[in-house]
Amino acid sequence: MAGNNDFNQKPNNRNSFRDSNKSKKKSFRTLLIIEAIVLIVIVVGFAYMVLPGFGKHKNDNNNNKPGGAQNTEEVKNSPTKEPTLTPEEQEQQSAEAAEKETEQKIADLVAKADRLALGYDYDKAIDLIKSFGDNYTDYDALTKAIAGYEATKQTLKPFGAYDSVNQINHIFFHTLVADTKKAFDGDYEANGYNYYMTTIGEFNEMMQQMYDDGYVIVSIHDVAKKVKGEDGKTKFVPGDIMLPPDKKPFVISQDDVNYYEYMNDDGFANRIVIDENGRPSTEMKLDDGTVSVGDYDMVPILETFIDKHPDFSYKGAKGIIALTGYEGSMGYRTNDPTSPTYKQDQETVKKIVKVMKEWGWEFASHSYGHRDMGKATYSFTKKDTDRWMKEVGSLIGPTDIYIFPFGIDIETTMGHYESDKFKYIKSLGFDYFCGVYKDPWIQVKEDYVRMTRRPLDGQAMLQFPERLKDLFDLSKVVDKSRPKLK
Numbered sequence: 001m002a003g004n005n006d007f008n009q010k011p012n013n014r015n016s017f018r019d020s021n022k023s024k025k026k027s028f029r030t031l032l033i034i035e036a037i038v039l040i041v042i043v044v045g046f047a048y049m050v051l052p053g054f055g056k057h058k059n060d061n062n063n064n065k066p067g068g069a070q071n072t073e074e075v076k077n078s079p080t081k082e083p084t085l086t087p088e089e090q091e092q093q094s095a096e097a098a099e100k101e102t103e104q105k106i107a108d109l110v111a112k113a114d115r116l117a118l119g120y121d122y123d124k125a126i127d128l129i130k131s132f133g134d135n136y137t138d139y140d141a142l143t144k145a146i147a148g149y150e151a152t153k154q155t156l157k158p159f160g161a162y163d164s165v166n167q168i169n170h171i172f173f174h175t176l177v178a179d180t181k182k183a184f185d186g187d188y189e190a191n192g193y194n195y196y197m198t199t200i201g202e203f204n205e206m207m208q209q210m211y212d213d214g215y216v217i218v219s220i221h222d223v224a225k226k227v228k229g230e231d232g233k234t235k236f237v238p239g240d241i242m243l244p245p246d247k248k249p250f251v252i253s254q255d256d257v258n259y260y261e262y263m264n265d266d267g268f269a270n271r272i273v274i275d276e277n278g279r280p281s282t283e284m285k286l287d288d289g290t291v292s293v294g295d296y297d298m299v300p301i302l303e304t305f306i307d308k309h310p311d312f313s314y315k316g317a318k319g320i321i322a323l324t325g326y327e328g329s330m331g332y333r334t335n336d337p338t339s340p341t342y343k344q345d346q347e348t349v350k351k352i353v354k355v356m357k358e359w360g361w362e363f364a365s366h367s368y369g370h371r372d373m374g375k376a377t378y379s380f381t382k383k384d385t386d387r388w389m390k391e392v393g394s395l396i397g398p399t400d401i402y403i404f405p406f407g408i409d410i411e412t413t414m415g416h417y418e419s420d421k422f423k424y425i426k427s428l429g430f431d432y433f434c435g436v437y438k439d440p441w442i443q444v445k446e447d448y449v450r451m452t453r454r455p456l457d458g459q460a461m462l463q464f465p466e467r468l469k470d471l472f473d474l475s476k477v478v479d480k481s482r483p484k485l486k
Ligand SMILES: [Zn+2]
Pocket: 255, 256, 366, 370, 405, 406
């Protein structure tokens, strides 16, 4: 113990200083006294170094005295140059730190609530602010935020710029062309892609123009909703979408998100995946053989767009993903029990669906075999729908949306569906039926909803451009790499 030596030296020095000209007896008594002093010094020194807290208070007050702080810990913790804070100053310092922390908490809370309000969810934004605690009224930033949301709420109108649910557009796409060189290479499939597909460039321009024009994505379940009537029976009624007066609600869907075999190496994504950040994305095989995860189809592209423009989505609504079953779903061959990855693919699809639903996506049946369901017999319809329920419905969970293949309705009636085919599909839980038409059209019946969709593909843009005038300036949309329609 190095410290002991220090203490030993002091008395020794003193000893030699005193012990100069006295007798032996006196020297002996002096020696005893010195030994006693040494012993006391050792004991005190030991206690100083080993016992916690011993001498601490003394040290605090004697920081500037040499040798006052033998304990190295004390030296580290005590400010050597700055003067020590008084208890009042310490109190003030910790109060300032707490205030800063509260300010940060408030800023974070308001930022989160602002984001909800941007997505037109003012009530949720207000609830979030109030979750600060009963004393939220003590803070200007919080009461101001709530006042702002309440004020905006007063300006909202049912269906925003529209007078009725009948004006709401439902637009749809197929898998987007990621690589135009490959899709429009003149091979056997190229003309089909030119008719029925939209390129990523076109899609982005369409979304931008719609966003700039005040369009907002809504869920079909908000366009028309199921309510319980006074008689206790459920029925469908127009929804109560509340938007600023310049906003136009619309529904968006994508058909055949199956990534069929015939599209391989034609410039499309290969399948849907969840990326490393837990976000729905797509995977695509690139020219050099590597596999890339990124914005190669509608799902992640729309996610990116809405992340940048949160006011493009009403209360977190995204799109409807329509799936057939004959080649599995979303790029996984879950239709084939002999596939070596059959079980694993089923689990993967379930996981993807769970994440996508959390991110606001909805799923629809697009039939199992993609046949003309208008011409189909009752027995075919039953078999096809049963198979879809078993192989696809079992993975994506309950859905009430049925999107007709080729857009061909199950019935041509303008009145009420009455066929056995309708009754059977309805009995499996389907309530929303979607065909295709050039203009917005919807029927909200007591027991179901019928809503047509507008195609925004090559055929619509090149063959019937006048039909899209209300939506786009097509001169800025159409991809220059598109060949002429054949
Ligand atoms: Zn289809």
